[in-house]
Amino acid sequence: MNSERAQLLLELADDELILGWRNSEWTGIAPFLEEDVAFSSIAQNEIGHARALYELAAAELGTDADALAFDRKPEEYRCAPLVQLRLVPDWARTIARHVLYETADAIRIERLKEHKDSDLAGIAAKIEREEVYHRLHAEMWLDRLGREERYAEAVDELWPYALGVLEPSLRPALAERVGRPEVEAVERSAPGEEFAELWNEMTMVRRSAPVGAQW
């Protein structure tokens, strides 16, 4: 069984990897060219964060980052249901998830920066320096779409999922920042069918290569 620390790292890393993957599904088909490039960059940053987090977990678990990212069975992933949702081609829901995730992630990272484990605190500070720009990006879209009905519907739908990104003690802070009452969260659990499809695609190259292949 993994330590609590490794478990925490895997949750964070899985969230960032899978959100990065889902956001990258917009590459080439985002609403306009400039946004396509920017949103793809953000997706790439998230996957970069995932790698750093997996490396930290891997050092503890005696494995490597690629093995953690690609060699686990689908049911072993710990990512929040929010990041698993396949939202292409719905931009309103994509932006709603982006805004909610970044808000939740900010709370989680702030807490992690004060962790007594200096490796965890250090990586949180590093991630935070990039997340600032993700939040700016999310906020500018919120300013544009926040008053649209489709956006409000998307937030209604995703709000219980957003709460599920955070451990229960951090949820009141999220409710306050988003300005919504706490409801029953969609908790982390063994991923479902939609995730299995993503996993299948994501690990395809890795599975097709012989063990120990160098990239």
Added chain:
Amino acid sequence: MIWEVFRQERKGQPFTHGGSFHAPDQAFADAYAREFYARRGESVALWVVPREAITAIEEFPDEFDLKYRRVDGYSIKARLKEARERVGSTERSIAEAPALPASERD
């Protein structure tokens, strides 16, 4: 709305034009400029300017050939040609002619 981006590669160097893109307002423009021109550490500073804020000046009339005001002075190429024609010196081919200094080649 079109935005023009000027980027500085190193501190103290002049800003040079990087390119342009569409964005609905300054917030979007800033975000996109950051992603397009500074993501890989290729710039230390950016200027993000709405194209309409830029005045383009493209007409510089010089009707009276006041080239003497320029540091490179008059071009003598046309005068040399005239002089050659006047003396009928068709025997000198271009290849034998001494090369003119760059400032006189026009």
